[in-house]
Amino acid sequence: QKEVEQDPGPLSVPEGAIVSLNCTYSNSAFQYFMWYRQYSRKGPELLMYTYSSGNKEDGRFTAQVDKSSKYISLFIRDSQPSDSATYLCAMSAGGANSKLTFGKGITLSVRP
């Protein structure tokens, strides 16, 4: 089992839909959780960051972390064609020598 599993997709939804993207993980030491967004021909950029458990909201985006279930989610409300991109979850335990562990990413397409 890989440390971080992400639904492979691809995912195609109509404009205005609510999108749910999910990752599971096995390392209980993870406490920094991130979602990166990667547009075509670009490098990934940080979209959402959460420390430990709980929810974080930023506009149409909500990140959820459930450490008891080792499960994180990214919700996109009122999805727009401009949300079409690859979304990667990433997480780390923190600490001096920690590195981010990435999911494989899911490609989302929002149809006008």
Next chain:
Amino acid sequence: DADVTQTPRNRITKTGKRIMLECSQTKGHDRMYWYRQDPGLGLQLIYYSFDVKDINKGEISDGYSVSRQAQAKFSLSLESAIPNQTALYFCATSDPPGTGSTGELFFGEGSRLTVL
């Protein structure tokens, strides 16, 4: 100018050739990384460096080498390129996670390498 700059952005080469991908950053970060991205495989860590004198192998270092010339410069070399090294390569930088930092990675725009 971009905070993390990769050169070249695109390169086509032949099997057996030596290739160097270069990365420079203006973020002032000590930590630098090289990743490879393939469809369906996500980002795989090749090498990383936590400071100028520190070099560490990642998940898939075989066939690759790196050089950390300065805090701002980290280059990736393929000594003898082979076709299965055809991929999109990303350089990234970060601060360590902790006080005042999320440990977020800042990526360059990528170097697309094709080995024929």
